[in-house]
Amino acid sequence: MKVATWNVNSVRTRLDQVTDWLSAHPVDVLCLQETKVIDAxxxxxxxxxxxxxxxxYGQKSYNGVALISRQPLESVxxxxxxxxxxxxxxxxxxxKRVISGVLDGIRIVNLYVPNGSSVGSEKYGYKLRWLALLxxxxxQLLAENPALHICGDFNVALEDKDIHNPEGKEKHIMSSPIERQALSDVLSLGLADAFRKFTQAGGHYSWWDYRTAAFRRNMGWRIDHHYLSPPLYERATECTIDVEPRRLEKPSDHTPVVVEY
Structure with a gap:
């Protein structure tokens, strides 16, 4: 089974890019974030x-998540x-930031974690409350099913090596100590980072700011993750970041991350 996560930053704006990628990479489930469109x-x-x-599970102009699956999902x-x-x-x-469904006994949870805007802001407090509720x-999901796969745009770089330049990280949104601790608390349920099972080195990113030619200069952040419960972590055979879609004209600022069991 292959599962991909991709913040597409408007599914209608980048529909051809998404469907072309899916045609070339027929994953079993594609988890989209920031679809930015009402369901209708x-x-x-x-x-x-x-x-x-x-x-x-969408809303107009903001947020929105979707599961695109080759087989019908259960218990959405x-x-x-x-x-x-x-x-x-x-x-x-x-x-609208959370959607989940079951495929072959695995509960797949697709998340778009709030950005938080700036450290100490009202939106920052919202992000921390959201992570606590997560x-x-x-x-509760783990109590019902030990095979749990959580993925999406987490808007948190958990380690310094997940940032091209961690200088000033303590005051930077997505890397402040409180955000990192909030995500670590979530992971304390027994969830592990699939990418780090296979790649310990830094320099691998999934998001590059549109400004300052960040992609060309590889000034990125790794904030799009797959976190797996122990039974799935043991079964994972690969987790990769596909940077090619970020090279396209008018791309999303994120790129797909794919895990395989």
Whole structure:
């Protein structure tokens, strides 16, 4: 089985890029983030033409996640509220950032973690609350199924080697100590980074800012991850970052990351 994660930064804007990539790399499940479209306007037919099933959870102009699967998924859940009580979730499902489904007994969770804007801001506090709730959500899923695969745009570089230049990381969004600790708390459920199973070296990134010719200069961050529960981590045989889509004209600022069992 192959599962890919890709923040496409508008699925309609980059539909040809996504479908071309999927045609060339027919993964079993493609997890998209920042689809930026309401469900009624999601371009389902383009994926159906490739014989894929679509499961979507979107909103206009912002956020949005989708699962694109070669086989039908079971037990598809939208948002934290699919698992947790409304009073626990509060307003954290107002932004469409969580979708999951089961394929061959594996629960695949696709996430778009809030960016947080800047350290200490109101959006930063929202991000930390969101990550705390994510831990509760995943703990419940793990109690139901030990085969858990979590992927997506986490907007956190967990280690210094995940950043082209970690200088000033303590004050930088996506690398502040509190954000890193919040994500580490989530991973303490027993989840492990699939990419680091195979590659320990730095210099591998999945996101490059559009500004300052960051991609050409490889000034990137590794913030798109696959985290696996122990049974799946043991089965993982490869995890790679495909930089080619980032070379295209008007690409997403992210590129696909693929894991294989």
């Amino acid at each position: 306007d999601f371009p389902k037919s383009a994926f159906e033409a490739l014989e894929y099933h679509t499961y979507i 859940g939208l948002g934290f509220s699919a698992v947790l009580a409304p009073e626990t979730v509060g307003n954290l499902d107002d932004q 831990k509760q959500y995943l703990a």
